[in-house]
Amino acid sequence: KAGVTQTPRYLIKTRGQQVTLSCSPISGHRSVSWYQQTPGQGLQFLFEYFSETQRNKGNFPGRFSGRQFSNSRSEMNVSTLELGDSALYLCASSWTGDEKLFFGSGTQLSVL
Amino acid sequence: AQSVSQHNHHVILSEAASLELGCNYSYGGTVNLFWYVQYPGQHLQLLLKYFSGDPLVKGIKGFEAEFIKSKFSFNLRKPSVQWSDTAEYFCAVTRTSYDKVIFGPGTSLSVIP
Numbered sequence: 001k002a003g004v005t006q007t008p009r010y011l012i013k014t015r016g017q018q019v020t021l022s023c024s025p026i027s028g029h030r031s032v033s034w035y036q037q038t039p040g041q042g043l044q045f046l047f048e049y050f051s052e053t054q055r056n057k058g059n060f061p062g063r064f065s066g067r068q069f070s071n072s073r074s075e076m077n078v079s080t081l082e083l084g085d086s087a088l089y090l091c092a093s094s095w096t097g098d099e100k101l102f103f104g105s106g107t108q109l110s111v112l
Numbered sequence: 113a114q115s116v117s118q119h120n121h122h123v124i125l126s127e128a129a130s131l132e133l134g135c136n137y138s139y140g141g142t143v144n145l146f147w148y149v150q151y152p153g154q155h156l157q158l159l160l161k162y163f164s165g166d167p168l169v170k171g172i173k174g175f176e177a178e179f180i181k182s183k184f185s186f187n188l189r190k191p192s193v194q195w196s197d198t199a200e201y202f203c204a205v206t207r208t209s210y211d212k213v214i215f216g217p218g219t220s221l222s223v224i225p
Contacts, residue, residue, distance in 0.1 A: 003155070033213065040121075042202060042217035056212035090156070096210060099144070099163075103156040 002026065004104035006091050012110045018079040021107045025072050025093030031055075032074040033101065034066060037088040046089075049074055050096075078109075086111045114139045116205050116216035124222045125193050133188040133219050135203030145186040146204040146213070147177055156202070162186065173197070195225045 005024040013019050025032050033056075034046040045058035049068035066076040072093070078085055088108050092101035119134030137143060147159040160171025167179040177188045186203060203216040 035215070040217065043215035045212050045214060048212055050210070055210065058212070092156075092213075100146075100158050100161065101148075101156075101213060105155060 004091055004093050004102050006089075006104035006107050008107060009105065010108045010110075012112065013081050014112050015081055015083060017081050018077060019081060019109060020075055020077045021089055021091075021109075023074045023076075023091030023093075023104060025074070025091075026102055029093035029095055029102070030072055031094045031096055032068055032072060033092045033094075034074070034076050035090045035092065036060075037090055037106070038086075043090065046076065081111045083111050085109065114205065114207070114211075114214050116203055116214055118201075118203055118216040118219050120219045121217070122220045122222070124224065126224050127195055128192050129223075131188070131190040131193045131197070131221070133201055133203075133221070135186045135188065135216060136184050137186070137203075137205040138184065139205065139207060140184075142208050144206050144208060145177075145179060146206075147171065147175070147186075147188050148202045148204060148215075149199050150202070150218075151199045159188070159201075193221075193223050195223045197221060198223045 007022045031050045033048040035043040037043050048056040052068045063079045068074045088106045090106045091104045115138045117136050145162040148156050149159045150156045162169045162179045170176045200218045200220050202218045206213040
């Protein structure tokens with residue numbers, strides 16, 4: 001069974017640009033969560049989608065948004081990038097969202 | 113707001129030493145508790161979880177954790193660490209009924225051969 005796939009693996013952007021990250025969950029998983037990982041901050045919860053609906057949201061500004069498609073694939077978008085958005089963005093999938101999470105390798109975003 | 117704290121940012125141990133990593137959470141109701149591990153260059157993966165029942169839970173690779181409800185704690189233990197246990201360890205919590213999973217800041221463990 002294929003794991004959680006995130007693309008692209010690396011991204012370099014400049015301030016003010018926008019970026020879209022993609023996540024394909026494990027087949028059959030309906031919940032997709034996104035996290036921002038930075039050294040010292042650990043994993044900060046961005047949002048969770050379940051069956052195409054945003055079910056939970058973290059404390060990030062509105063520049064961070066996401067969506068989920070009917071096949072459970074998810075995308076997150078960050079508009080008007082800031083230097084502080086540089087981080088590893090992790091996607092995790094699960095059957096229902098509150099049990100074992102399966103993580104992808106992440107997308108390393110660098111904002112210059 | 114729900115939060116998770118981990119006692120140590122970085123722990124350095126010699127092989128065969130015992131390990132205990134502290135984790136406390138702020139939510140007072142029913143919770144599900146997890147420890148995840150991130151080995152260098154690998155995905156985050158589940159070490160163990162507690163949903164209900166016996167508060168002492170066993171996970172993979174000889175790890176165990178004890179849930180103490182009165183202390184809002186879920187500490188991770190291993191009696192004898194190996195060099196291969198060098199990794200970052202994250203405690204996580206979620207309330208039941210499909211709430212978000214909140215992670216602690218992580219503890220970096222370095223095991224010296």
